[in-house]
Structures are given as C-alpha cells and as structure tokens.
Amino acid sequence: MIAPLLLIGLVVAVFVGYNIGGSTTGPAFGPAVGADVITKTAAAAFMSLFFFIGAFTIGRQVVTTLSEGLVEPGVFTLETSITVLFFIGFALFIGNLFGVPASTSMTTVGAIGALGYVSGTLDWAELGEIVTWWLVAPLIGFWVCGVIGRYFYPRINAWINIQRTDNELFIIDTSKMIPRVGVSSEATNRELFGAGTVIAIGCLMAFSSGTSNIANAIAPLVGSGDLEMNAGIILGSIAVGVGAFTIGRRTMETLGNDITHLPLTAAIVIATVSSFIVVSLSALGIPASFVVIATMGIVGLGWGRATRTTSVREGVRGEKSTTVSVGALSADEEGEELPEIGEEDPEDIPSAGDLFNPSTTGRVILLQNLVPGISTVGAYLVFEFVPVFGF
Structure with a gap:
C-alpha cells in the first residue's frame, strides 16, 4: 500500500506532467496547426508518442542532472519534493489557464534553485551557465x-512555393476499430512535402521536449528515492499526453493563430529555427527553454514580416526620401514571389496588425516571465519561513 504522503507526491507529479503537456504542445505543433497542416487531436497524439520516446531514451540523464546537479544530493526529501512539484505545477497551470505556454525548465529550475538557496546547497556556477543560455537563446531565435x-x-x-488550398491533406478513416490515415488525392506534392516537413520537425521538438521536460515532473521524487526512474518516466509521460489532448489545444491555438498568421512556409521556418536551437543546447548539456525559444521565434517572424519597409521618393532630384513603415505583403500567402524591399506598392500591403498581434504578444511575454517568478518566489517563501523544513 502506498503511503499517503507518497500518494500526494505522485498526484502532484502527475499534475505537473499534465501542465507540461499543455505548455509544450503549443510550441511544437502550434505552427503546423496554425497552417492547417494537422488537427489538434493528431498533434496531441504525435506529441505524446515522441515525448515518451525522448523521455525514455535521453530523458533519464536529465532527470539525474536536475536531481543532483543544481543542489547537493540528499537535499530532496519527500516533503521538499512535494513542495517543489506543487509550485511548478501551480505556476504552469496559471500560464495554461491564459492559454500561454510557459517555460517548464525555467519554472522547475526556479523552484529547485529556491530550495538550494535556502538550504545552502545551490551550485551557483551551474545555475549561472544555465541562466546565461536562457537569456541568449530566445534572442537568437527572435533575431534569426x-x-x-x-x-x-x-x-x-x-523557392518552396507551397500553396495551401482548402483541400484536406490527409484523410482519417474511422469506420474500423483502428483508424487509418491516408493521403488525399487532391493534395499537391508541394503541399505534402511542406506538411511532412513541419510535422517531422514538430515531432523532433516533441522528442527534444521529452529529453528535458520529463525531469521537471519526476526529478524531485527520483532524487528523494521515493520513485523509481522507469516508473516515473511512464507516469510522467502519460500525464503529459493527457495535458496535450486537453489544455494543450489552447496553447496550440495561441501560438498557431493568435500571435501571427502562419502560412505553411512560415510554419516551416519557425519549426526549423526553433528545433536547431533546442537541439544545439541539448547537445551542450543545457536544459533548453523550449517554450520561450519557439515563442520568440514566432514573435520574431511576425515582427519581421509586419515591418518590411519601402522607400517612397517624391518630387525632383535633391529632395529627401521618406521611409514609410508598412506591413508584410499579402502575396506571400498565395505562393507568389514578392518584390524586394523598396519595390513594394503600399496600397497592396495589409496593415501590420493583420499579420502581427502586439496585444497577444505582450500577454505571452508577460506571463512567460511571470510564471517562473511565481514558482521561484513561492518556493523560496515556503522553504524560508515554514519551520517544518528546518533550513
């Protein structure tokens, strides 16, 4: 029979995994969903599968790092683990309620860092290296x-020239017990190539999420010795899958449609840049801020497209030229080749607000910084002022 305190810990771990599924599915498959390449249900299924593969293969190494790297071994007890997991789950849940995916890595490291600081077991050098990359990587994604x-x-x-039509790319036959997926006869080869590319990159991002984010749900309990590694990975992955199928739908909507309109080419650009940065950081052993990098990439592309400029020269030679800020051309969504900067006709260009939503972007950036702060400050206050922990 499971001890009541351990049962509470497992429930909290499942709650964290549930919110991880909600917050990470959007960055992985939001571009594909926004481009109408894949349904939210199919995206959640891919997310669940590839997250588990990443968690079960490479993820166990990250679990060991988070449970022993940032703080000295032994600082995790069942009580401290439950407290850390509670603030991780609570903070992520706030972000998911607003449909904004927050960084699980930042939220988790913040809570564990608060525990290490209060207990005097925090490895400042390790924390400094991680935080430095957290500041640099999103900026790289945004500017690229x-x-x-x-x-x-x-x-x-x-070059890609992918034209999205109203035709369905894939047909799902649900008449039998096991659904079958087929390719629509009306889909073009270029559409299928683009769709396959963005789905494959989304699966890669889901895999990368599994390698780093499974630790956020189970590392404290594994570190305390109350949960075995393989059992924790299975439990956490199931919880992530449930989150992907439920609250993950809202974050996919936010990143796929609300921030900026994403034609298929844009979805491929976002997924490629974000995947490259996440995989590169993982190769360096840095727990990547998966959500923030992908989100800032979407913001960066929307901003870049919405602020293309054209020089309008009036009058005779010698008069000053005026630079007018305009939105990105609508022709790029129809597969047409766009003119160079300075050759556009402003009358044919939609406003920046049609392609880039500043209010939604501001809400996303605000909450993505607020959520890790809630986790960090909440954990610090409890460990510092609640006498039961004895720090």
Whole structure:
C-alpha cells in the first residue's frame, strides 16, 4: 500500500506532467496547426508518442542532472519534493489557464534553485551557465526569425512555393476499430512535402521536449528515492499526453493563430529555427527553454514580416526620401514571389496588425516571465519561513 504522503507526491507529479503537456504542445505543433497542416487531436497524439520516446531514451540523464546537479544530493526529501512539484505545477497551470505556454525548465529550475538557496546547497556556477543560455537563446531565435521575415522570407517562399488550398491533406478513416490515415488525392506534392516537413520537425521538438521536460515532473521524487526512474518516466509521460489532448489545444491555438498568421512556409521556418536551437543546447548539456525559444521565434517572424519597409521618393532630384513603415505583403500567402524591399506598392500591403498581434504578444511575454517568478518566489517563501523544513 502506498503511503499517503507518497500518494500526494505522485498526484502532484502527475499534475505537473499534465501542465507540461499543455505548455509544450503549443510550441511544437502550434505552427503546423496554425497552417492547417494537422488537427489538434493528431498533434496531441504525435506529441505524446515522441515525448515518451525522448523521455525514455535521453530523458533519464536529465532527470539525474536536475536531481543532483543544481543542489547537493540528499537535499530532496519527500516533503521538499512535494513542495517543489506543487509550485511548478501551480505556476504552469496559471500560464495554461491564459492559454500561454510557459517555460517548464525555467519554472522547475526556479523552484529547485529556491530550495538550494535556502538550504545552502545551490551550485551557483551551474545555475549561472544555465541562466546565461536562457537569456541568449530566445534572442537568437527572435533575431534569426526576424531577419528571415524581414529580408529573406520572400525568397524562401518563392523557392518552396507551397500553396495551401482548402483541400484536406490527409484523410482519417474511422469506420474500423483502428483508424487509418491516408493521403488525399487532391493534395499537391508541394503541399505534402511542406506538411511532412513541419510535422517531422514538430515531432523532433516533441522528442527534444521529452529529453528535458520529463525531469521537471519526476526529478524531485527520483532524487528523494521515493520513485523509481522507469516508473516515473511512464507516469510522467502519460500525464503529459493527457495535458496535450486537453489544455494543450489552447496553447496550440495561441501560438498557431493568435500571435501571427502562419502560412505553411512560415510554419516551416519557425519549426526549423526553433528545433536547431533546442537541439544545439541539448547537445551542450543545457536544459533548453523550449517554450520561450519557439515563442520568440514566432514573435520574431511576425515582427519581421509586419515591418518590411519601402522607400517612397517624391518630387525632383535633391529632395529627401521618406521611409514609410508598412506591413508584410499579402502575396506571400498565395505562393507568389514578392518584390524586394523598396519595390513594394503600399496600397497592396495589409496593415501590420493583420499579420502581427502586439496585444497577444505582450500577454505571452508577460506571463512567460511571470510564471517562473511565481514558482521561484513561492518556493523560496515556503522553504524560508515554514519551520517544518528546518533550513
């Protein structure tokens, strides 16, 4: 029979996994959903499968790192583990309620860091290296995508030239017990190529999420010795899958449709840049801020497309030229080759607000910084002022 306190710990761990599924499914498959390549249900299924594969293979190494790397071994007890997991889950749940995916890595490290600080067991060098990359990586994602959106997106779109029609790309036959997925006869080869690319990259991001984020749900309990590694990975992955099928639908909507309109080419750009950064950081042994990198990439591409400029020269030679800020061209969504900067007709260009939603972006950035703060401050106050922990 499971001890009551351990049962509470397992319930809290499941709650954390549930919220991880909600917060990480959006960045992985939001671009594909926003481009109408894949349904939310299919995205959740892919997320669940590839998250588990990543968790079961490489993820166990990250579990060991988080349970022993940031703080000295032995600081995790069943009581401290439950407290850390509670604040992780509570903070992530707030972000998911608003449909904004928050960084599980930042939220988790914040809570564990608060425990280490109060107990005097925090490894400051390890924490400093992680935080440095957390600051640099999202900026890289934003500016790379921003530059692509502002200067190179027309050429990339003309090269890929993927035209999305109203036709379904895939047909799901649910008449039998086991559903079958087929390719629509009306889908073009270019559509299928683009769809396959963005889905494959989404699966790669789901795999990467599994390698780093499974630790956020089970590392404290594994570190305390109350939960075996394989059992924890299975339990956490199931919880993530449930979150992907439920609250993950809202974060996919936020990242796929609310921040910026994403045609298929844009979805491929976002997924490629985000995947490259996440995989590169994982290779360096850094717990990547998966959500923030992908989100800032979407923001960067939307900003870049919405702020393309054209120079309008009036009068005779010698008069000053005026630079007018305009939105990105609508032609890029129809697969047409766009003119170079300075050659556009402002009358043919939609406003920036049509392609980039500043209010939604502000809400996303605010909550993505607020959620880890809630976890960190909440855990610190409890460990510092609640006498039962004895720090």
